[in-house]
Amino acid sequence: MNRVVHPIEQESYRRLRARLDTSHFPPLTRAVVERVIHSAADLEYADDLVMDEGELAAAHAALHAGAPVVVDVEMVAAGITRRETVCRLRDAVAGPGLTRSAHAIRLAYEQVGPGALWVIGNAPTALEELLTLDAAPALVIGLPVGFVGAVESKAALRMSGLPAVSNVSEKGGSAVASAALNALLYHPASHSEENA
Ligand SMILES: C/C1=C2N=C(/C=C3N=C(/C(C)=C4\N[C@@](C)([C@@H]5N=C1[C@](C)(CCC(=O)O)[C@H]5CC(=O)O)[C@@](C)(CC(=O)O)[C@@H]4CCC(=O)O)[C@@](C)(CC(=O)O)[C@@H]\3CCC(=O)O)C(C)(C)[C@@H]/2CCC(=O)O
Numbered sequence: 001m002n003r004v005v006h007p008i009e010q011e012s013y014r015r016l017r018a019r020l021d022t023s024h025f026p027p028l029t030r031a032v033v034e035r036v037i038h039s040a041a042d043l044e045y046a047d048d049l050v051m052d053e054g055e056l057a058a059a060h061a062a063l064h065a066g067a068p069v070v071v072d073v074e075m076v077a078a079g080i081t082r083r084e085t086v087c088r089l090r091d092a093v094a095g096p097g098l099t100r101s102a103h104a105i106r107l108a109y110e111q112v113g114p115g116a117l118w119v120i121g122n123a124p125t126a127l128e129e130l131l132t133l134d135a136a137p138a139l140v141i142g143l144p145v146g147f148v149g150a151v152e153s154k155a156a157l158r159m160s161g162l163p164a165v166s167n168v169s170e171k172g173g174s175a176v177a178s179a180a181l182n183a184l185l186y187h188p189a190s191h192s193e194e195n196a
Contacts, residue, residue, distance in 0.1 A: 003082075003186055012038050020046055028056035031183040032165060036143075039179035040171075048167040055163035059117060059139035060184050067138050068116040069181065070108045072101050072126035076119050079178025082185055085119075086112055102129035109133050117141070121177025124149030131160055141165045141180045143172035 013034065016022075020043050022030050029051055036045045063069070070086045071077045077085045088107035092100040101123030114136035120127045124144045130137075131153075142157040142164055144150045154166040165180050 009038070016043075019043060022046065026053040028060055028184065028187060029053050031187045032056065032180050035179045035183035035186075036176045039175050040173075042171070044169075045167065045171070045176070048169050048171065049165065050158060050167060051165045052163070055139065056165075056184065059163055060187060060189075062115065062138035063117055063184050064189050068112045070105075070112055070116050070118050071177075072104065072120045072144075073122045073174060075174035076121040076178050079121075079175055080119070080181055080185070082182075086116075099123060099125040101126040105129040105133070109135055117181065119177050119181045120144055121172065121174040124153040127153040127157060131156055131162075137162055139163045139165065139184075141177050143167060143177040143180065145172035146170060 016034060016037055022034055025033055032051060033046055033049055036049060037043055068086055069080065069083055071080070073089055074087055077087045086108050088104040088111065089100060091107055092103035094100045094103065102125040105126045106129060115138055117139045118130055118137050119141045120130065121143050122145065124146065127142045127144055130140065140157060140162050142154050143166065144153055147170055150170050150172060157164050157166050
């Protein structure tokens with residue numbers, strides 16, 4: 001995607017790279033790590049994020065071939081400005097042992113089926129629900145935040161063997177999850193080293 005980069009964003013990347021050497025990361029990993037750090041102004045993500053370059057390459061191809069993008073909450077959707085997303089939270093209802101976020105994931109899977117990219121930035125229960133489905137995702141960006149369930153749900157994602165971007169700590173959130181997806185959206189299909 002050809003994108004005009006705002007001067008403030010250019011300056012943000014310049015300062016980020018002055019404080020942190022990211023040149024050892026492979027191209028798509030570097031793009032994701034840098035955009036997450038850029039969105040959160042938090043350099044600790046460099047040692048916290050977990051992903052695999054081969055999985056990112058396959059997901060990048062699927063994304064640019066038009067695979068659907070599903071998000072857990074509207075806040076994540078709001079951060080993804082250059083691609084339509086599916087969010088079923090407004091149609092979802094909480095029930096006994098079921099959050100609205102988890103129900104929204106079930107509804108989204110009924111809508112899109114297998115092969116989608118899933119972006120979970122808020123609700124640990126949404127990520128847990130996704131792991132119970134046979135969703136065959138192109139990628140799960142699992143970066144829910146919080147003290148209750150976030151760490152555990154992200155560990156379960158890593159254990160699942162699904163292609164994933166996650167992190168080890170309690171950190172995360174809608175903005176960083178959107179940023180991780182945006183990194184793949186903005187990165188050129190040719191996998192050039194230029195990513196800011
Ligand atoms: C337990 C929940 C947590 N929410 C967090 C942080 C934020 N949530 C915001 C907002 C506006 C929303 N959160 C809901 C997803 C709501 N949050 C929950 C649930 C109660 C359960 C989710 C779970 O445990 O997996 C969840 C309600 C549900 O039934 O699913 C939201 C749907 C609530 C609502 O408005 O009905 C709503 C999402 C709106 C949308 O974007 O579509 C916050 C902005 C704070 C706020 O509530 O005002 C904030 C945003 C953080 C972010 O970056 O995304 C936590 C901290 C993640 C917390 C999970 C665990 C914990 O440690 O407490």
